[in-house]
Amino acid sequence: MNKTELVDAIAAECDLSKTAAQRALDSVISNIVKAVAEGKTVQLVGFGSFGSGTRAERTGRNPRTGEEIKIAAAKTVKFSAGKAFKDAVNG
Structure with missing residues (x-):
């Protein structure tokens, strides 16, 4: 949809x-x-919660060259499904 x-x-x-x-x-x-x-959490009872988190800086690798690169820290969005939502999906 x-x-x-x-x-x-x-x-x-x-x-x-x-x-x-x-x-x-x-x-x-x-x-x-x-x-x-x-930075707030939005909680919709029965559906789920939206929030933010952080991902630390880390070392990655360029797949084309194999060269190590630094991947900067970033904010991420998190969603946790509520019990009613999970139950509906699982039948």
């Missing part, structure tokens, strides 16, 4: 116009991104 299909499903299920469903979905995504970028 892509974003357009998700908007169509939301519009149909919630009796909204596609434009209103699009705005609602964009708002949800934008607010999750904003909160995680600020």
Whole structure:
């Protein structure tokens, strides 16, 4: 399912116009991104939690030349699925 299909499903299920469903979905995504970028955790009970983490600097290897390279430290995004979500996927 892509974003357009998700908007169509939301519009149909919630009796909204596609434009209103699009705005609602964009708002949800934008607010999750904003909160995680600020270092907060977004927890949606039954669905899961979005948060941020850090990845330390490490040494890697260029696969083409075999030369060692330094890979800079970076912030990462983490998602942990909630119990209800896991149960739904597992049947």
